[in-house]
Amino acid sequence: MKYISSLRMKAIDTNCSYLGLSPLQLMENAGAAIAQSVKEKLGSGKVLFVAGRGNNGGDAFVAARHLAGIPGYIVRVILLGKDRDIGTEEAYHNYSLLKFSRVQTLEIRDSGQLAVSELFSEADLLVDAIFGTGVKGNIKEPESTAIDLINNEGKAGKIIIAVDVPSGLDPDRGNFEKAVYADLTVTFHRMKAGLLDEQAKEYTGTIKVAEIGVCADAEHYTGPGDLQMLKKRKLEAHKGNAGRILVIGGGPYSGAPALAALAALRAGADLVTVAVPESVAGIVASYSPDLIVRKLFSSVLCPEDLSILPDLINSHDVVVMGMGLGRATETLETVRKLLPFCRKAVLDADALAALSGTLFETLAGNCEIIVTPHAGEFARLRDMETPDSPETREKAVREFAAEKGVVTLLKGKVDIISDGKQTLLNRTGNPGMTVGGTGDVLAGITGSLFSRNPAFLAAACAAYINGAAGDLAFEKAGNALLATDVIGKISEIIKEAGIG
Numbered sequence: 040m041k042y043i044s045s046l047r048m049k050a051i052d053t054n055c056s057y058l059g060l061s062p063l064q065l066m067e068n069a070g071a072a073i074a075q076s077v078k079e080k081l082g083s084g085k086v087l088f089v090a091g092r093g094n095n096g097g098d099a100f101v102a103a104r105h106l107a108g109i110p111g112y113i114v115r116v117i118l119l120g121k122d123r124d125i126g127t128e129e130a131y132h133n134y135s136l137l138k139f140s141r142v143q144t145l146e147i148r149d150s151g152q153l154a155v156s157e158l159f160s161e162a163d164l165l166v167d168a169i170f171g172t173g174v175k176g177n178i179k180e181p182e183s184t185a186i187d188l189i190n191n192e193g194k195a196g197k198i199i200i201a202v203d204v205p206s207g208l209d210p211d212r213g214n215f216e217k218a219v220y221a222d223l224t225v226t227f228h229r230m231k232a233g234l235l236d237e238q239a240k241e242y243t244g245t246i247k248v249a250e251i252g253v254c255a256d257a258e259h260y261t262g263p264g265d266l267q268m269l270k271k272r273k274l275e276a277h278k279g280n281a282g283r284i285l286v287i288g289g290g291p292y293s294g295a296p297a298l299a300a301l302a303a304l305r306a307g308a309d310l311v312t313v314a315v316p317e318s319v320a321g322i323v324a325s326y327s328p329d330l331i332v333r334k335l336f337s338s339v340l341c342p343e344d345l346s347i348l349p350d351l352i353n354s355h356d357v358v359v360m361g362m363g364l365g366r367a368t369e370t371l372e373t374v375r376k377l378l379p380f381c382r383k384a385v386l387d388a389d390a391l392a393a394l395s396g397t398l399f400e401t402l403a404g405n406c407e408i409i410v411t412p413h414a415g416e417f418a419r420l421r422d423m424e425t426p427d428s429p430e431t432r433e434k435a436v437r438e439f440a441a442e443k444g445v446v447t448l449l450k451g452k453v454d455i456i457s458d459g460k461q462t463l464l465n466r467t468g469n470p471g472m473t474v475g476g477t478g479d480v481l482a483g484i485t486g487s488l489f490s491r492n493p494a495f496l497a498a499a500c501a502a503y504i505n506g507a508a509g510d511l512a513f514e515k516a517g518n519a520l521l522a523t524d525v526i527g528k529i530s531e532i533i534k535e536a537g538i539g
């Protein structure tokens with residue numbers, strides 16, 4: 040069964056909002072689904088909603104409004120706190136509407152007041168909306184008492200419906216300190232992993248997955264929500280904690296490795312070292328004082344460099360390799376020899392020319408790889424034309440990623456990112472980005488994110504950030520935009536997503 044983590048669900052929520060589907064609309068659908076389930080369980084009578092101060096409570100306020108309009112129901116809501124304690128705008132909005140909806144509300148001060156309330160014993164059906172996916176740590180008061188009181192009524196034979204998850208149950212792991220015993224759990228959009236836990240079964244009752252109108256693209260295309268899944272920088276971070284990146288590139292060209300390195304820095308890496316052949320080391324160093332340049336031996340990457348690069352690789356978290364290396368036989372041979380020293384590598388441009396199917400197999404398990412080919416490079420990697428139609432292209436990327444065990448980011452008008460199991464599409468970016476260097480920028484961002492995040496998430500978010508930064512640059516420069524303009528906008532995208 041396909042299930043979803045609470046973090047991913049939050050990301051999808053944010054992506055919906057980015058696409059124009061507001062959290063309020065999702066809440067309205069969630070509440071309507073709860074009201075529908077109440078109607079199916081109870082034809083008429085007294086319904087008590089026990090609501091916490093988060094969006095789980097918000098769903099209950101919507102459901103209460105929907106039910107109160109139907110003859111035969113007496114609808115009451117207990118809010119575990121005061122209205123000013125309600126944590127989200129959407130929940131507050133829906134709570135405010137209850138005044139106009141023939142719903143009796145009670146705001147409770149503390150667990151003592153809760154324990155003497157007769158609303159519990161008077162109800163025919165109780166709806167548990169104390170916590171959903173936002174529960175954290177040990178359960179405090181008055182929530183703890185509220186769970187006990189709901190369970191007392193459940194023991195007395197009343198119907199209990201849980202909103203999204205039985206309150207107290209960890210939606211991802213299923214473990215808990217105490218939780219509501221429900222007859223029915225109405226969970227939204229997708230099954231939550233925690234509900235499938237063996238121990239959890241006793242608490243969930245029947246599980247119903249309710250559609251709440253999530254846009255399909257919020258899940259299949261990258262968005263700002265995906266960025267929220269990236270690790271946040273810790274306030275007490277030390278130098279190097281946010282990633283040490285080694286860029287290996289250059290020789291015939293000097294700009295490409297510098298672009299990748301500067302992009303990695305802008306995407307949050309702490310330290311970026313650029314290892315380039317001696318012939319271009321001075322030029323690369325002259326581009327920016329932010330770059331640490333390590334001089335290699337010759338005018339192209341060559342076997343002699345194997346005397347210094349393994350140590351350098353070892354002192355960095357991620358290697359980003361390929362930009363501007365050229366395709367001299369000795370260079371490609373050196374790339375192949377370096378890979379077994381890498382733990383995490385982003386391979387782009389000329390490094391892709393060094394790869395063969397068997398090489399992937401020898402590396403399996405030792406080195407996590409992200410490849411970032413364009414259509415031509417992807418065709419060479421597979422020894423097969425890259426398909427034109429979106430569906431076949433997506434399938435080709437998914438199959439390649441699964442077969443070779445590498446995260447694949449196929450660049451194009453719509454980028455395709457897959458690890459063989461999960462696939463995401465990215466449509467940020469614009470025609471101005473066909474200018475040289477934007478691929479190097481993407482490789483740099485990918486390396487930076489990969490140092491602290493899983494490969495698939497890093498690649499998907501890098502594609503989004505690169506394109507979104509390009510879109511900002513396009514506003515000013517139009518089709519005349521340069522790769523350096525894109526680098527200049529990375530920080531705005533990262534800051535806006537709150538991950539910088």
Ligand SMILES: NC(=O)C1=CN([C@@H]2O[C@H](COP(=O)(O)OP(=O)(O)OC[C@H]3O[C@@H](n4cnc5c(N)ncnc54)[C@H](O)[C@@H]3O)[C@@H](O)[C@H]2O)[C@H](O)CC1
Pocket residue numbers: 048052065066069091092093094095096097098126127169170171172173174175176177178179180182202203204227228251
């Ligand atoms: N797309 C969707 O899935 C939608 C989900 N909706 C509903 O929203 C909740 C998640 O809402 P959130 O506000 O993030 O969190 P909760 O309501 O679950 O809880 C937050 C609330 O609880 C307090 N709290 C947390 N832990 C504890 C504790 N241990 N003891 C006491 N109090 C605690 C916290 O301070 C907050 O006040 C999801 O489950 C769905 O029901 C949307 O409405 C529709 C879209």
Ligand SMILES: [K+]
Pocket residue numbers: 095167168169170171201202203204205206
């Ligand atoms: K709940």
